[in-house]
Amino acid sequence: MIKGCIFDLDGVIVDTAKYHYLAWKELADDLGFEFTEKDNERLKGVSRMRSLDILLEVGNKTFDEASKLKFAENKNKRYLDYILNMTPDEILPGVLDFLDDLRSKNIKIALGSASKNAMTILNQLKLKNYFDVVIDGTKVSKAKPDPEVFLKGAEALHLKPEECIVFEDAEAGVEAAIKGGFKCIGIGSPENLGNANYVMKGFENISFDELIYKIEH
Numbered sequence: 132m133i134k135g136c137i138f139d140l141d142g143v144i145v146d147t148a149k150y151h152y153l154a155w156k157e158l159a160d161d162l163g164f165e166f167t168e169k170d171n172e173r174l175k176g177v178s179r180m181r182s183l184d185i186l187l188e189v190g191n192k193t194f195d196e197a198s199k200l201k202f203a204e205n206k207n208k209r210y211l212d213y214i215l216n217m218t219p220d221e222i223l224p225g226v227l228d229f230l231d232d233l234r235s236k237n238i239k240i241a242l243g244s245a246s247k248n249a250m251t252i253l254n255q256l257k258l259k260n261y262f263d264v265v266i267d268g269t270k271v272s273k274a275k276p277d278p279e280v281f282l283k284g285a286e287a288l289h290l291k292p293e294e295c296i297v298f299e300d301a302e303a304g305v306e307a308a309i310k311g312g313f314k315c316i317g318i319g320s321p322e323n324l325g326n327a328n329y330v331m332k333g334f335e336n337i338s339f340d341e342l343i344y345k346i347e348h
């Protein structure tokens with residue numbers, strides 16, 4: 132029986148990918164190479180330092196660790212400028228109704244995100260109070276597709292993985308959820324999230340009960 136839901140943040144609750152893109156692109160501009168929205172797809176669900184490695188691979192550049200840390204810090208400052216201007220209007224369609232539906236049914240709610248900025252984003256969106264538990268990039272040592280972030284979420288909710296549904300938009304996140312023994316709903320397209328138990332575009336017009344029916348049939 133499902134007793135808890137664990138949500139990824141970026142791409143599930145809010146579209147922060149566009150801000151990550153703008154901040155990374157500004158860094159690429161400084162370093163003198165082009166970084167496209169298509170390249171940015173590769174960064175979804177990926178940790179900050181791994182994202183930087185992918186960006187530098189695109190630009191065919193190599194730097195020592197100290198310079199890379201400075202670049203990542205610099206990117207994060209730019210990213211923060213964007214997210215500190217975010218408002219609750221940016222919560223993706225249907226998410227608030229879905230969270231309210233979960234609450235009315237006493238389903239526990241956790242966040243399972245790779246981002247070290249997750250608390251800042253939840254604050255901006257005024258969503259903090261919905262979450263019984265927040266596991267973010269400051270609390271995990273292994274990146275998705277390792278299931279650590281979701282296992283810690285389930286443990287903090289005092290639930291077993293098989294009692295939780297994970298919502299994920301990134302391939303690595305779906306893999307992490309399945310590896311951890313969770314049911315997984317992919318948010319996006321079945322082309323890349325095919326391993327999830329069910330894939331949907333977003334949370335509009337779907338209730339918790341309908342979702343349970345879909346993953347069981």
Ligand code: BG6
Pocket residue numbers: 140141151174175176177178179182207244245246247248249268
């Ligand atoms: C994930 C995003 O949620 O968080 C990635 O999908 C991002 O694109 C990662 O790189 C780390 O985020 P942050 O906010 O700690 O730089």
Ligand code: MG
Pocket residue numbers: 139140141142143175176299300301304
């Ligand atoms: Mg995501």
